[in-house]
Amino acid sequence: MGRVYNFSAGPAVLPEEVLKEAADEMLDYKGTGMSVMEMSHRSKAFDDIIKDAEKDIRDLMGIPDNYKVLFLQGGASQQFSAVPMNLMKNKKAAYIVTGQWAKKAYQEAQRYGDAVAVASSADKTFSYIPDCSDLDIPEDADYVYICENNTIYGTKYKELPNTKGHTLVADVSSCFLSEPIDVTKYGVIYGGVQKNVGPAGVVIAIIREDLITDDVLEGTPTMLKWKTQADADSLYNTPPCYGIYICGKVFKWIKKMGGLEAMKAHNEKKAKILYDFLDESKLFKGTVEPKDRSLMNVPFVTGDAELDKKFVAEAKAAGFENLKGHRTVGGMRASIYNAMPIEGVEKLVEFMKRFEAENA
Ligand SMILES: *Cc1c(COP(=O)(O)O)cnc(C)c1O
Numbered sequence: 001m002g003r004v005y006n007f008s009a010g011p012a013v014l015p016e017e018v019l020k021e022a023a024d025e026m027l028d029y030k031g032t033g034m035s036v037m038e039m040s041h042r043s044k045a046f047d048d049i050i051k052d053a054e055k056d057i058r059d060l061m062g063i064p065d066n067y068k069v070l071f072l073q074g075g076a077s078q079q080f081s082a083v084p085m086n087l088m089k090n091k092k093a094a095y096i097v098t099g100q101w102a103k104k105a106y107q108e109a110q111r112y113g114d115a116v117a118v119a120s121s122a123d124k125t126f127s128y129i130p131d132c133s134d135l136d137i138p139e140d141a142d143y144v145y146i147c148e149n150n151t152i153y154g155t156k157y158k159e160l161p162n163t164k165g166h167t168l169v170a171d172v173s174s175c176f177l178s179e180p181i182d183v184t185k186y187g188v189i190y191g192g193v194q195k196n197v198g199p200a201g202v203v204i205a206i207i208r209e210d211l212i213t214d215d216v217l218e219g220t221p222t223m224l225k226w227k228t229q230a231d232a233d234s235l236y237n238t239p240p241c242y243g244i245y246i247c248g249k250v251f252k253w254i255k256k257m258g259g260l261e262a263m264k265a266h267n268e269k270k271a272k273i274l275y276d277f278l279d280e281s282k283l284f285k286g287t288v289e290p291k292d293r294s295l296m297n298v299p300f301v302t303g304d305a306e307l308d309k310k311f312v313a314e315a316k317a318a319g320f321e322n323l324k325g326h327r328t329v330g331g332m333r334a335s336i337y338n339a340m341p342i343e344g345v346e347k348l349v350e351f352m353k354r355f356e357a358e359n360a
Pocket residue numbers: 010074075076077078101147149150151171172173174192195
């Protein structure tokens with residue numbers, strides 16, 4: 001069997017070119033006679049890999065010199081704890097709850113201090129992004145926290161919240177490197193890479209240097225203290241070497257594709273094909289407020305749970321994998337990350353049209 005069109009929300013599709021290159025280098029990485037999986041993280045070859053990866057992500061995102069780039073482990077979920085442990089000097093933080101991941105981060109922060117939900121879209125099943133232009137943010141809040149792209153519900157901030165001078169912390173797991181961003185607007189940007197950048201097991205955290213200190217909550221594990229990792233250039237202990245190597249290849253692939261502006265154009269084009277169809281379809285409809293639609297995750301329903309099930313099954317048989325919606329939402333979700341080719345979305349829409357005609 002050949003490759004399928006993989007609409008998984010994560011771990012998700014990676015560029016075929018990257019996978020082929022990795023396959024070619026599997027047994028002998030650049031004349032070292034070993035796989036990247038087998039080499040010391042202190043070796044010259046790996047040092048080049050991680051330094052190159054950092055340089056490339058800095059170029060792609062335009063990361064200023066006063067920000068550190070850390071390659072960490074533990075998934076995005078571990079940063080749900082690391083963020084309050086490293087930043088809650090006043091034991092207070094403002095959270096904007098726009099979905100399950102934001103809610104998990106918010107609940108985790110409550111274990112360490114006074115986490116306040118300053119806005120939420122729970123009233124309409126997280127189908128929109130609340131107005132964040134004038135929130136009631138506590139004066140002494142150490143930071144304002146957002147999940148920038150809501151993987152499960154398919155919403156995305158089109159404008160960052162007005163933090164009223166507070167540090168902005170963003171989980172960008174599912175929109176990482178999907179479009180250009182202004183790094184200087186954030187104190188901390190982090191994401192698990194398995195949605196858009198690489199294999200599960202790596203979290204990239206981009207942190208403004210003044211936020212990396214020894215002044216962390218008492219009891220913070222050494223490994224969760226950002227300073228430990230920053231002082232050691234992400235090599236305090238053995239990092240997820242192979243994952244970092246693949247991320248590095250994906251960075252080079254994005255550069256070759258034209259960088260983040262080109263990625264954005266490519267992602268907008270794909271998303272438009274799908275949203276335009278959802279807007280005209282009599283059977284399928286999108287579940288998100290149009291102004292807040294994500295370019296990466298597109299949830300949709302027929303309105304009939306049995307028909308949804310039939311669609312997912314028939315789509316799978318036709319080579320469109322992982323279209324089932326998240327277990328908490330039902331329906332369908334097509335995740336169309338950077339590495340999903342335009343043909344994948346075009347063919348999916350053709351298939352949806354056929355299904356609609358057959359089930360009218
Ligand atoms: C997938 C996801 C997570 C959880 O990632 P893990 O690496 O499994 O901990 C957190 N936030 C967002 C936005 C996600 O999409």
